[in-house]
Amino acid sequence: MGVGGLVSGSLLLGGFVAGLVVGSLYGLAALGLSIIWGILRVVNLSHGALIAMSMYLAYLLTVMHGVPLLASILLTLFIGFVVGVVAYYLFVHRVLGGPELASLLSTFGFGLIILGLLELKFGGIARTLPVESSVIEVGHVPIMTIQIIGAIVAAAIAIGAYVLIYRTWFGRAVRAVVMNQEAAALMGVNVTKILMLTFALGVLFATTAGTLLALAYSFTPETGSKYELYSFTIVVLGGLGNPLGSLIGGMILGVAEQLTSIVASGSWGPLVAFLLLIIMLVIKPTGLFAKL
Amino acid sequence: MTAILSVERLHTGYGKIPVLWDVSMQVEKGSITALIGSNGAGKTTTLRAIVGIIPAWKGRIVFAGEDVTKLPSYRRVEKGIVLVPEGRGIFPQMTVYENLLMGAYNQRARQKIQESLERVFNIFPRLRERLNQKAGTLSGGEQQMLAIARGLMALPRLLMIDEASLGLAPKLALEIMNLVKRIRDEEGLTILIVEQNVHYALNIADYAYVLETGRIRMEGPAKELAENPEIIKAYLGVH
Numbered sequence A: 001m002g003v004g005g006l007v008s009g010s011l012l013l014g015g016f017v018a019g020l021v022v023g024s025l026y027g028l029a030a031l032g033l034s035i036i037w038g039i040l041r042v043v044n045l046s047h048g049a050l051i052a053m054s055m056y057l058a059y060l061l062t063v064m065h066g067v068p069l070l071a072s073i074l075l076t077l078f079i080g081f082v083v084g085v086v087a088y089y090l091f092v093h094r095v096l097g098g099p100e101l102a103s104l105l106s107t108f109g110f111g112l113i114i115l116g117l118l119e120l121k122f123g124g125i126a127r128t129l130p131v132e133s134s135v136i137e138v139g140h141v142p143i144m145t146i147q148i149i150g151a152i153v154a155a156a157i158a159i160g161a162y163v164l165i166y167r168t169w170f171g172r173a174v175r176a177v178v179m180n181q182e183a184a185a186l187m188g189v190n191v192t193k194i195l196m197l198t199f200a201l202g203v204l205f206a207t208t209a210g211t212l213l214a215l216a217y218s219f220t221p222e223t224g225s226k227y228e229l230y231s232f233t234i235v236v237l238g239g240l241g242n243p244l245g246s247l248i249g250g251m252i253l254g255v256a257e258q259l260t261s262i263v264a265s266g267s268w269g270p271l272v273a274f275l276l277l278i279i280m281l282v283i284k285p286t287g288l289f290a291k292l
Numbered sequence B: 001m002t003a004i005l006s007v008e009r010l011h012t013g014y015g016k017i018p019v020l021w022d023v024s025m026q027v028e029k030g031s032i033t034a035l036i037g038s039n040g041a042g043k044t045t046t047l048r049a050i051v052g053i054i055p056a057w058k059g060r061i062v063f064a065g066e067d068v069t070k071l072p073s074y075r076r077v078e079k080g081i082v083l084v085p086e087g088r089g090i091f092p093q094m095t096v097y098e099n100l101l102m103g104a105y106n107q108r109a110r111q112k113i114q115e116s117l118e119r120v121f122n123i124f125p126r127l128r129e130r131l132n133q134k135a136g137t138l139s140g141g142e143q144q145m146l147a148i149a150r151g152l153m154a155l156p157r158l159l160m161i162d163e164a165s166l167g168l169a170p171k172l173a174l175e176i177m178n179l180v181k182r183i184r185d186e187e188g189l190t191i192l193i194v195e196q197n198v199h200y201a202l203n204i205a206d207y208a209y210v211l212e213t214g215r216i217r218m219e220g221p222a223k224e225l226a227e228n229p230e231i232i233k234a235y236l237g238v239h
Helices: A009-040 A047-064 A069-095 A100-122 A145-167 A169-179 A181-186 A191-214 A223-238 A243-263 A266-283 B043-051 B073-079 B096-103 B113-123 B125-129 B140-153 B170-187 B198-204 B222-227 B229-235
Strands: A135-138 A141-144 B003-014 B017-028 B032-036 B058-063 B081-084 B158-162 B190-195 B207-212 B215-221
Touching: A009 A047, A009 A135, A009 A141, A009 A145, A009 A169, A009 A191, A009 A223, A009 A243, A047 A069, A047 A100, A047 A191, A047 A223, A069 A100, A069 A191, A135 A145, A141 A145, A145 A169, A145 A191, A145 A243, A169 A181, A169 A191, A169 B096, A181 A191, A181 B073, A191 A223, A223 A243, A223 A266, A243 A266, B003 B043, B003 B190, B017 B032, B017 B043, B017 B058, B017 B190, B017 B207, B017 B215, B032 B043, B032 B170, B032 B198, B043 B073, B043 B081, B043 B158, B043 B190, B073 B081, B081 B140, B096 B113, B096 B140, B113 B125, B113 B140, B113 B170, B125 B140, B140 B158, B140 B170, B170 B190, B170 B198, B190 B198, B198 B222, B198 B229, B207 B222, B215 B222, B222 B229
Parallel strands: B032 B190, B032 B207, B081 B158, B158 B190
Antiparallel strands: A135 A141, B003 B017, B003 B058, B207 B215
8 A cells, every 4th residue: 555665654544543443343342252251251152153143133134124224233232132141041051150161162052053044044145234324534544434433332332331340230240240159149149140131241242243343344154253353352452351441452453453454465354363362462461451 | 035037947958968957946036146066067058048048958947927948049138138158258359338339239228328338337437447448458357347347238137147256366356246246236136146166156145056067956045055064065175
């Protein structure tokens, strides 16, 4: 993109802003993984599949059933939350407190079921949502208005999640469960309900991110695996269980990815994610903002 | 006097291993009742079964005239059965204030938070000074005070305290036991204490049960038990 190998400052500025925008959505996706991991101690390997599921749910409702876009987004989020509740009881509740491998296999199996159903119904062809959006240019880098709206929504949700965890009765109960489940039960906390709601909330964050990403990018059933990798990187970057850590971690990854695409190639995104993951694991394995 | 808690022929344990056999006991309203016994006798298990952390295999637990045997622990807390656990169970990364708020988590207690805070600060003035301090950084005695204060925030009708003196210097342990007695005397609260230190327990209790290998071995007014030669020999270290 640069002239004679040089990259202009305005192009870098544009890449930086585009990185913040897309990074907010990555951060929201990661938040779903982060709170489930941080609170339930379950590494949810169905995370990517759930993101893909939400993209196809929005597609199914909008394109195949003619539901207005906003209504289909809201319906997708509702279904995502319900799927979270059902999945908790079917795939998570029974393996909590058991060996880590049990929850890994259980959620991995759940993810495979989702991916299998998506392949069966939609095949591997890339799909898009019928979204009309104006484009603004920041330093010669085009950014869709819908992406900016999505980023604002993602940031608002992450801040809302922070307030929820640190300023409400529900959040205090969640943190109490993380620190000492039995003591929390002795305070009158319904521990199973808190764990179930936390899992469903994590799935809701993942599906919200998936739906917002689907507004701007095409997707296949495999798309979720990319965002799952990004989510793992962001959780390591931002720290486990901290919503603002996820948001900032997502922005760091988004900016790194966008700047890489400007100076090198867009296909280097996963490489950047892996590099950030390895660097953070070596330098600060607890993440930049670990707190809960 | 009427019994606020009645444990009837309770059997329970962990996994498939029985710990309690046929345990029956009553706690009179407004009394301090002590459950004493050696390490591993089943004292803590009894309290955990009463509050619903572990299920009863057989028998009944009746609280204020209602059978609560099948209720989950959070419903029992709502009804006023509150346990201050052994090892205190405070939330170390939360502040003292947040720990106290967690004590008032049940719906009944949330209505009266300010009133309850003033009440616990009156009993434990040191906690007011430590309000914004992380609970994990408090001394052992202060953590024990916080654990009891947090229990009081739940507005208990029956406060159960498991090993309040454990790990504390004798002077501090005595201070805590005197505070427990003061809470009963001033507020008329019903208290069930579990103690390995039989001397402390019988000193403040009205009535006591002696648990041995999961069975109630003896019971009676605390003063009588304190003079019982068997108790003196087995638990008070006098031969």
